[in-house]
Amino acid sequence: MAGVVERVGFDVEELAPGDEGFGYIRKDTIQFGANAEHVSAHVRMVARRPAGLSWEQAAGVPLAGLTACQPIKRVAVRAGETVLVHAAAGGVGSLGVQTAVALGARVIGTAAARNHDFVRKLGAEPVTYGPGLGDRVARLAPEGIDAALVFVGADAVDTSPRLLGRPDGLASIAAPEAAEQGPARHSPPGPGDGRPGLPWGYTGSGPGALATLIGRLVDRLPPGRRSRPCPHLWRQG
Template sequence: MNHTMKAVAFSSHGGPEVLQLVEAELPQAGTGQVRVHIKAAGVQPFDYAVRSGWNPPGITIRFPQVIGNEFAGVVDQVGEGVTGFSVGSEVLGWALLACYAEYVVVSTDQIVTKPQEMPWEVAGVMSASGQTAHTALQELGVGEGDTVLIHAAAGGVGTFAVQLARAWGATVIGTASAGNHEYLRSLGAIPVSYGDDLVERVRVLAPDGVDAALDAAGKDALYASVALVNDKDRIGTLVAFELAEQLGVRLIRSQRSAARLTELVDLYTQGKLHIHIRKTFPLQQTADAHREVETGHGRGKVVLMVD
């Protein structure tokens, strides 16, 4: 068997052009772990932030550094003590800074079974944005009868958040550029444009007030949220952490678990979660995939097809 695999890594921080297709050591599954032959891997803002020079808390970047945090694929090696998965099992899951590659080794508490009817490209983008949205709405206590404002609602996290909030019985107002308003309506949200007078436009749409707000856009969205939501404990941001501390609102970091991912997969199977795949790229065109995600205001998810 070949002892190397193809992976995408960078050896210096910079633009998309620093991403290189490299030969990396083929990982081996240890006790309680499986190795997965990756079919699809999602591309997120997190990935290009790390590539550009951001250092996630508690993570050491070592060059050449592989990136990518979510994947779907087929188990091809099973370590000792593993139950519930075997060679040939189709799975989806997550692993930090490891998924832009042909293979990944993970512990079995980081994967769940992929439903037969779920396409690979969809399975490859469920774990990161989906779990972030789920964590955020849970922390904000979103549920039946709430009116929730979701910023950047047509983006990766936003599309999950809109649909989860709707599934949990909330009314959703989503900010997006005009070109994405029809798409947001199709997900069950009331669309509203970004920009000046956002607060006034939302007040017209929600005369009884807004109960909670989730920000995936940054500064202006957070100020608008504070103006609209009375309880600061029900305002959360995924991006503007320094400003959040000044304003006294929640900083939300994804809490990933197999149970959370299973819940998302179940909603998908029930037809309550639709994932829009904006574009797919082969592994050797990862730099182009990053350019696509960095344009912002895009709809849905971008995915690398590894096989």
């Protein structure tokens, strides 16, 4: 969700009425949601809206963005590395691409041919998924890849290990069997569950964690691309 703070609790110091905020409202009981004119949230779930994001983009970023960044953190993507992102044109994958690019990585992204131009705009080199994917990636990266981020099902997990240059470079949000591929990591979808090692210290409890996470992405994007951190918008009704 994204909106303007109307009221705060008596001991809230991080935000004040009139502040523009966004966040992921995660409560102990899944109830009511955020599709409303007014919503309540614990202060740890809300951060200031970055100036580079529209209201629609800010509302769309937290769940998909935090989901994308979990595996990026877990495989420790670094500048200069080559990263393969599966489902690069999807809601989660497109944010994963931009985050990895912002960290200085070279990104190869799988997508249908009709989405290749979109993937290029995100800063990645597109490659068509399907039979022969491993060979196509190997031609683009003959020295191998350093990390593979799987935002789609098991087929992508099966393709990735032989391309990897390091055994701990595979992470998936969609296929638990990734954990069976040696030291690979499985990161369930969502913004985190309080365990250590989540994106840039985000544990679901620290005020400002969302601002830190998204701020790093927005600040590192070239000015001409800051309008695209969240590429898709669906309207209800």
